[in-house]
Amino acid sequence: MRFLPVFLDLREGRVALVGSGAAAANKLRLLQSAGASVRWYANGAEGAGTNVEVSVADPRHADFSEFVAVVSAAGDGLDDEIAARARAHHVPINVVDRPDLSTFIFPAIVDRGDVVVAVGTGGASPVLARRLRERIEALLPERIGDLAALMGRFRARVAQARHGRGAGLLRDFWERVVDGPIGAAALRGHWHDAEAALARAIERPDDAHAQAGIVFLVGAGPGDADLLTVRALQVLQDADIIFYDELVTAEILERARRDAKRVPVGRRSGQPGIGQDAINEHLAEAARRGLKVVRLKGGDPFIFGRGGEELDYLRRAGIEVVVVPGVTAAMGCAAEAGLPLTLRHEATQLTFISAQHADGDAQIVWSNYADPKITLVVYMGLGKAASVRDGLIAAGREPGTPAAVLVRGTRKDSKYFVGRLDEIAALAARAADGPGLLVVGEAVARSDIWRAAAERAFAEIAA
Ligand SMILES: C[S@@+](CC[C@H](N)C(=O)[O-])C[C@H]1O[C@@H](n2cnc3c(N)ncnc32)[C@H](O)[C@@H]1O
Structure with a gap:
């Protein structure tokens, strides 16, 4: 590890920024988002925003001792001179894309308010650092910074209430807050509930509710x-x-x-x-x-x-x-099979039913699904496909209505079968092991699996 990750409080002084191109503008935005006050050595820069003083003076003659850090993004020989001067004044220097001239580098940042994650590769690969940052972004709850802020607000109160009880107990308390209902409420944006529960937990730490998972x-x-x-x-x-x-x-x-x-x-x-x-x-x-x-x-x-x-x-x-x-299985399987569950004209209704009680008893009213514009998705229907077929045809669905059996959808061993409604029991019988869905309706004929089956059939006829 060449660079030690530290978090610098930029409210403590001013940062010098050198350069007027896109790289400098990027760094300016970052410095501003951290609340920095910036002197920007740039020609022709305008509208730089609050806390930015634009200077047209030559940065080589600036008094570097007044800066907490220097960032140089000139992109030419000026960078070397600025770096040498900053080093001479023992001021931390970053030269954009030049780790060899820098005494500090900017990490890729995940910024969730009070929670900040910095990812560095020692300056070797900003692209890799950005990829890692994207992965961390995807894993961190959106409101994690708000949770940290909530805990920050209560920190002194908790320390006071638990004074003398030992650091271990204090840590246990905060772990329960993060891992339990209080943290979950905060991460869903239920601030009132989270604050009220935290206040309760401070007052009554041994309460069963405060201890609960x-x-x-x-x-x-x-x-x-x-x-x-x-x-x-x-x-x-x-x-x-x-x-x-x-x-x-x-x-x-x-x-x-x-x-x-x-x-x-x-x-x-x-x-x-x-x-x-x-x-x-x-x-x-x-x-x-x-x-x-x-x-x-x-x-x-x-x-x-x-x-x-x-x-x-x-x-x-x-x-x-x-x-x-x-x-849900219907959505995952349909996406994989290229099967649009609704269509603007031919399939204007979508219904999910379970066939668990399809045999014999009166739980399924098949006439509810007689409309030819309904795409019907049947869960738990592999073993009940004959009842589904008979019920729908008796209710008035055409025996030739396109139908599909989607088995183990989205898994490595998925299998899809297409045909007519009056063939659906035979299709389901080919499925071997489930889980599987039955899909009935005109939408099936617009799917990738239908087209692929038609092409296979043509190829067989031609051969
Ligand atoms: C008890 S239900 C659970 C449904 C589940 N909660 C959902 O939203 O998908 C089980 C039925 O879901 C369907 N199913 C679940 N996973 C499936 C998959 N990967 N491919 C096809 N059907 C699936 C089958 O009809 C199975 O019998």
Whole structure:
């Protein structure tokens, strides 16, 4: 490490900036965003903004001892002279794109208010530093700086209330704030709740509520780990314990914090799961132990995922719950199959149903889906495709309506089949293992998978 990362308080003095091109203008913006007062040696610069004094004097004759730092972006021999002068006065100098002349360099910055992350490569590769910054940007919650500001405001009050209780206890307190319901409320922008809970926790530190953890009901998407939302990823990387369903793929679990405990609670290859009541109790019990609990479900937790029941149970148990949406199977599979679920004229309605109760009983009113402009997506329908076919045709859908079976969508072993509604049971039978969706409607005929199947059929006829 050649450069030590430090954070410089620029309110303590003035910065000299040399140069009038785009590089200098960029540095000026950065210095201004840090609240610096700048003397800008530039010819013809106008409208530089507040705290900037433009000077047309020769910077080589300036009194460098009055500056806290010098930034030179002249881009010619002047940079060498400025660097030599700054060094002679022991003033930190940065020459843009010249680490060899610099005693400090600008890192790539993630700026979230009070939270600032600096990424450096020792001046070797600003491009690499920017790439790293982009990754960190994606992982850091948008309101992390606001959370830091909230904690900053309460810092003295907490120290006073906990005076004499030891640094360890103080650290435990702040860790609970960051990891528990208070931090979660702040990161969602619920300032009132976060402040009120923090004030309560200071007054009543041993209160069960102040000690409690939190449950995140998280949608894992249809299988491809890259389809996790940014928030889902953030929560997974912070989790203490993860209760996951059978639809959650191994590659998604790999994205979670290494030390997080992973508990399967779904049905696995024909084996019954532990049941909804037991899942509810496990979630509540882990939260009561103060843990950051993730309940990870395939797709979206509120679409045929019993997320509503878990939310109700936990709320009634007085446990803080945050819902993180996921990409539902219909959307993930449709995107991968190039299947627009709605079309301006031919497919003006979209309906998701579950076929879990399609056999025999009266739970599905097929006449609701008789309109030829409805794209119908059937979840849990692989084994019920014959009932779906019979119900829809009896209700008036044309037997020749385009239909698709989308199996293990977005996963490495995905399979898609297309045909007519009256063939859908045969298509589903080719699926082997699920999970799978049935899609019925004119939109199917406008998909990539339909076109590819038509091309294959032509090629076979031609051969
Ligand atoms: C219990 S539901 C859960 C749905 C989930 N909450 C969602 O939003 O996608 C399970 C059904 O979702 C569908 N499904 C889930 N993942 C899928 C995938 N990768 N490909 C096709 N269908 C999928 C199947 O119909 C499966 O039987």
